[in-house]
Amino acid sequence: xxxxxxxxxxxxxxxxxxxxxxxxxxxxxxxxxxxxxxxxxxxxxxxxxxxxxxxxxxxxxxxxxxxxxxxxxxxxxxxxxxxxxxxxxxxxxxxxxxxxxxxxxxxxxxxxxxxxxxxxxxxxxxxxxxxxxxxxxxxxxxxxxxxxxxxxxxxxxxxxxxxxxxx
Numbered sequence: 001x002x003x004x005x006x007x008x009x010x011x012x013x014x015x016x017x018x019x020x021x022x023x024x025x026x027x028x029x030x031x032x033x034x035x036x037x038x039x040x041x042x043x044x045x046x047x048x049x050x051x052x053x054x055x056x057x058x059x060x061x062x063x064x065x066x067x068x069x070x071x072x073x074x075x076x077x078x079x080x081x082x083x084x085x086x087x088x089x090x091x092x093x094x095x096x097x098x099x100x101x102x103x104x105x106x107x108x109x110x111x112x113x114x115x116x117x118x119x120x121x122x123x124x125x126x127x128x129x130x131x132x133x134x135x136x137x138x139x140x141x142x143x144x145x146x147x148x149x150x151x152x153x154x155x156x157x158x159x160x161x162x163x164x165x166x167x
Contacts, residue, residue, distance in 0.1 A: 089108070
């Protein structure tokens with residue numbers, strides 16, 4: 001009879017790809033461009049008496065966007081971590097709201113890899129580990145493609161080799 005040591009919540013060892021910093025920056029920049037574009041369109045379409053106020057609001061938005069684009073991606077890079085072991089999958093993610101997650105391999109139901117158009121451009125991929133947890137799947141984002149493929153292969157093999165029904 002083997003004694004199983006409990007899986008503990010601890011900081012994962014691996015960082016995501018450094019390229020994720022650029023991916024998060026570009027993704028956030030696209031959102032800010034839409035917002036700023038709306039402000040500019042409103043200012044041009046309604047040229048009334050409030051022009052100074054609208055220009056000030058646009059300037060404030062530009063400063064806020066620049067601060068967000070400088071701080072957020074680097075902060076996320078320093079927080080986001082992941083690790084897989086034969087016993088569990090560990091993740092730490094977020095930037096304002098940070099979340100530590102752990103999933104025992106025996107609870108894994110599916111392992112998926114996803115690459116959106118922007119992620120493909122940056123040669124990145126996400127891995128989603130679905131378990132029976134009410135908290136939802138565990139996502140490891142910002143991985144380079146080779147690492148994501150390796151994780152999917154390893155976790156799938158580990159889950160198949162682990163006794164249990166993953167519920």
